[in-house]
Amino acid sequence: MKFKFSSVLNSFYFLTILFFSGYATSFYRSTKGLAFILVLSVTVFLLNRIKIRKDFFVLIILWTLYCSFTMLVYDDLFFGFYLRHLSYFLAGYVLLCLFKENFTRKYETALYYLAIISLFFWAWQLISYQSLYSFMQVFDIGNFESTQSGTSSKNVLVYTIHYNHIFRNCGFTWEPGPFSIFLCLALYFNIINSEVKPFKNRRFFVLLVALLSTQSTTGYLIFIILLTYILIVKYRVSLQKIVVGFAFLSVAIYVFLTVDFLFLKIRDLYIAGNADTIINQARTSSQGNFSFGRFAVFTIGWRDFINHPFLGYAGASHLTYLNQLGVNINIVSGLSTIFGMYGIFWVLLGTFYTIKSSKFFSSVYQSNTKYALAIIIGLSLFSFHSQTFYILYTPMFYYMLNIKLKS
Numbered sequence: 001m002k003f004k005f006s007s008v009l010n011s012f013y014f015l016t017i018l019f020f021s022g023y024a025t026s027f028y029r030s031t032k033g034l035a036f037i038l039v040l041s042v043t044v045f046l047l048n049r050i051k052i053r054k055d056f057f058v059l060i061i062l063w064t065l066y067c068s069f070t071m072l073v074y075d076d077l078f079f080g081f082y083l084r085h086l087s088y089f090l091a092g093y094v095l096l097c098l099f100k101e102n103f104t105r106k107y108e109t110a111l112y113y114l115a116i117i118s119l120f121f122w123a124w125q126l127i128s129y130q131s132l133y134s135f136m137q138v139f140d141i142g143n144f145e146s147t148q149s150g151t152s153s154k155n156v157l158v159y160t161i162h163y164n165h166i167f168r169n170c171g172f173t174w175e176p177g178p179f180s181i182f183l184c185l186a187l188y189f190n191i192i193n194s195e196v197k198p199f200k201n202r203r204f205f206v207l208l209v210a211l212l213s214t215q216s217t218t219g220y221l222i223f224i225i226l227l228t229y230i231l232i233v234k235y236r237v238s239l240q241k242i243v244v245g246f247a248f249l250s251v252a253i254y255v256f257l258t259v260d261f262l263f264l265k266i267r268d269l270y271i272a273g274n275a276d277t278i279i280n281q282a283r284t285s286s287q288g289n290f291s292f293g294r295f296a297v298f299t300i301g302w303r304d305f306i307n308h309p310f311l312g313y314a315g316a317s318h319l320t321y322l323n324q325l326g327v328n329i330n331i332v333s334g335l336s337t338i339f340g341m342y343g344i345f346w347v348l349l350g351t352f353y354t355i356k357s358s359k360f361f362s363s364v365y366q367s368n369t370k371y372a373l374a375i376i377i378g379l380s381l382f383s384f385h386s387q388t389f390y391i392l393y394t395p396m397f398y399y400m401l402n403i404k405l406k407s
Contacts, residue, residue, distance in 0.1 A: 180219020
């Protein structure tokens with residue numbers, strides 16, 4: 001009975017961390033949600049008698065010293081920032097210790113079924129958007145505030161719908177982009193776990209169709225680069241096939257840039273990249289609520305990085321460029337924001353250990369794809385705050401696994 005209870009609890013914990021990674025409800029983002037995750041993580045940690053390994057202990061000490069030092073230097077107490085990141089580290093480590101090398105199978109299976117569910121809701125969304133929205137209004141657990149028009153985002157745990165994303169599949173996450181990142185990771189796990197080639201197994205196609213339904217530029221870019229890399233290093237395709245592949249890739253990129261929904265999106269992002277224009281609009285507007293495109297984020301985040309190059313501004317949000325200007329603008333995450341917040345110290349440390357885990361990952365699964373995991377995580381950071389996705393810390397911590405490598 002004890003074994004069954006432990007197994008159920010561990011599976012519940014895995015699914016909880018996965019859903020929290022999607023940030024699709026106000027509870028996931030709240031202080032209560034943070035407290036819940038910390039208590040649950042500590043409970044699972046103690047019940048499974050998980051040992052603290054040296055690498056994880058060093059990470060926690062480094063993070064504690066970093067936050068303590070920056071709190072003193074910046075004269076700001078940001079315990080929420082410290083604890084939230086501590087919850088990321090702990091969740092990733094606990095999952096790693098619970099499932100070890102079986103984590104990839106469990107993750108792939110979960111995303112496979114979530115992809116099927118999302119495709120059902122997405123088809124419903126395309127056929128009858130209003131009826132789906134009415135259905136989700138009844139069972140909504142997102143609890144997000146309504147807009148001036150009376151509409152709001154709705155979530156039923158396994159699917160999210162936005163009033164302005166009528167044709168896109170958000171899956172269980174807040175928006176299509178993060179869902180596409182999780183799907184790309186599942187596709188990679190499918191490739192290294194499957195004994196048959198990608199285009200000959202059902203799960204690969206289901207995950208791929210779900211990825212296409214997100215219409216996410218980030219997801220498409222990650223998948224194209226990842227697949228090209230894997231075809232070259234894992235399957236060792238011939239030079240002729242590589243040439244054909246690049247020709248196909250060129251056509252894909254052309255379509256990628258010319259189809260309406262992507263072309264218009266890229267154009268809007270470029271227009272939104274004029275940071276100074278948006279800042280001036282925010283200063284003169286009484287609404288005080290603007291959003292930055294990713295190109296603008298790069299320039300703003302870079303300014304924060306220049307001001308705090310080594311340690312970043314950490315949780316001291318009053319030091320950010322926008323805060324000092326006195327404007328209220330919602331920032332769509334980007335790589336430069338990561339540099340601005342954490343500084344070169346944590347960026348270099350994170351890069352080193354991500355590449356280390358990526359290589360170790362390849363050795364464990366004999367996949368000959370040393371940099372595949374690093375590609376997925378690295379590219380995801382260009383568009384989103386992927387460092388807030390709980391579930392990504394488990395593969396990032398693979399270097400902490402104490403298992404014998406396959407020869």
